[in-house]
Amino acid sequence: xxxxxxxxxxxxxAGVEASxxxxxxxxxxxEKSIKADGSPVTTADLASSAxxxxxxxxxxxxxxxxxxxxxxxxxxKNWSHCWIVDPLDxxxxxxxxxxxxxxxxxxxxxxxxxxxxxTSPVNETILIGAKNQGAFISHFDDVDNAENWKELYPKxxxxxxxxxxxxxxxxxxxxxxxxxxxxxxxxxxxxKKGSSLKFFDLAEGxxxxxxxxxxxMEWDIASGQAILNELGGVVVNALTNEPLTYNKEDLYNPYxxxxxxxxxxxxx
Numbered sequence: 001x002x003x004x005x006x007x008x009x010x011x012x013x014a015g016v017e018a019s020x021x022x023x024x025x026x027x028x029x030x031e032k033s034i035k036a037d038g039s040p041v042t043t044a045d046l047a048s049s050a051x052x053x054x055x056x057x058x059x060x061x062x063x064x065x066x067x068x069x070x071x072x073x074x075x076x077k078n079w080s081h082c083w084i085v086d087p088l089d090x091x092x093x094x095x096x097x098x099x100x101x102x103x104x105x106x107x108x109x110x111x112x113x114x115x116x117x118x119t120s121p122v123n124e125t126i127l128i129g130a131k132n133q134g135a136f137i138s139h140f141d142d143v144d145n146a147e148n149w150k151e152l153y154p155k156x157x158x159x160x161x162x163x164x165x166x167x168x169x170x171x172x173x174x175x176x177x178x179x180x181x182x183x184x185x186x187x188x189x190x191x192k193k194g195s196s197l198k199f200f201d202l203a204e205g206x207x208x209x210x211x212x213x214x215x216x217m218e219w220d221i222a223s224g225q226a227i228l229n230e231l232g233g234v235v236v237n238a239l240t241n242e243p244l245t246y247n248k249e250d251l252y253n254p255y256x257x258x259x260x261x262x263x264x265x266x267x268x
Contacts, residue, residue: 002146007059008115008130009144011083011105014055016140018048018087018103019121022094026121030095040091041067048087048103056083061107064247066219073249081109082247086219089118090195100194106222111245116223118196127200129227135203154232155205157262160187164198164207164258166214173213173238173255181209184267199224202260203231210258213238218251224258232261 004012025044032042049067056063062071065085076082083105088094090101099122107115114131119140126143129135136149161181165174181188191198191207201207202224212221225235225244235244238255259267 010055010059012117012143014052015103015105015117015119016143018051019119021047021051022121032095045088045091052085052087076247084108084219084222084246093194100197102195102197104196104219104223106226108246111247113222113226116226118199118223120197127203127227129230135227135230152203154261157266158208160189161185162189162191162207164191164201164210174211177211196224199227202258203227208260208263213255216253218246221253222246228258234259
């Protein structure tokens with residue numbers, strides 16, 4: 001019988017509940033404002049954040065979240081575990097109503113993501129990964145019955161290989177990487193998609209590599225890294241090739257590259 005810790009199930013159900021509230025609001029006229037950093041925030045971001053924070057607080061584990069008041073690093077640095085939450089990843093895509101948004105929840109232990117979920121509210125599916133327990137995908141209706149979850153396994157490299165990329169962010173570094181890949185593989189196909197939904201493509205074998213040479217925050221990637229790790233993949237600093245770490249003093253991520261197991265093996 002497949003079982004998961006209570007804390008994980010609380011996070012899974014929080015993600016589903018928040019996703020359903022996001023979709024309720026999605027049917028209404030979008031109400032948005034602009035935060036101090038220039039990024040948009042909607043009533044859906046705030047409603048989702050409130051739901052997730054209320055559920056996760058029952059675990060007794062502190063939370064870092066995009067829409068939550070930041071805890072000073074002098075306090076955070078003493079946390080051995082923390083949740084890292086993006087209650088609505090892809091707010092710009094939500095506003096555009098193109099369906100490419102997600103909910104991200106990760107549990108971090110001493111800087112390493114050991115559990116993560118990514119939901120697709122529009123598709124009513126959830127991607128789940130837990131250290132030493134595997135990676136799975138489930139429909140919202142089945143989240144309380146882990147036996148019905150579809151277990152995921154590393155897939156063969158695509159031919160031609162497939163690069164996942166942002167719908168909203170591009171750079172010269174991406175073009176340089178494409179040229180490098182074309183020199184090896186001749187042809188590279190592309191998937192452009194908003195938010196952390198790109199990790200669905202990586203986890204299900206529809207993409208092989210996802211580079212990001214634009215600013216991101218810890219809550220954008222931690223859950224995807226936890227999931228990809230369970231499939232033998234990595235999310236690494238683009239300069240050092242070291243895995244990304246979390247609950248840092250600066251919550252910005254370095255530029256990174258996410259790679260599937262098959263891509264890694266083919267490029268050793």
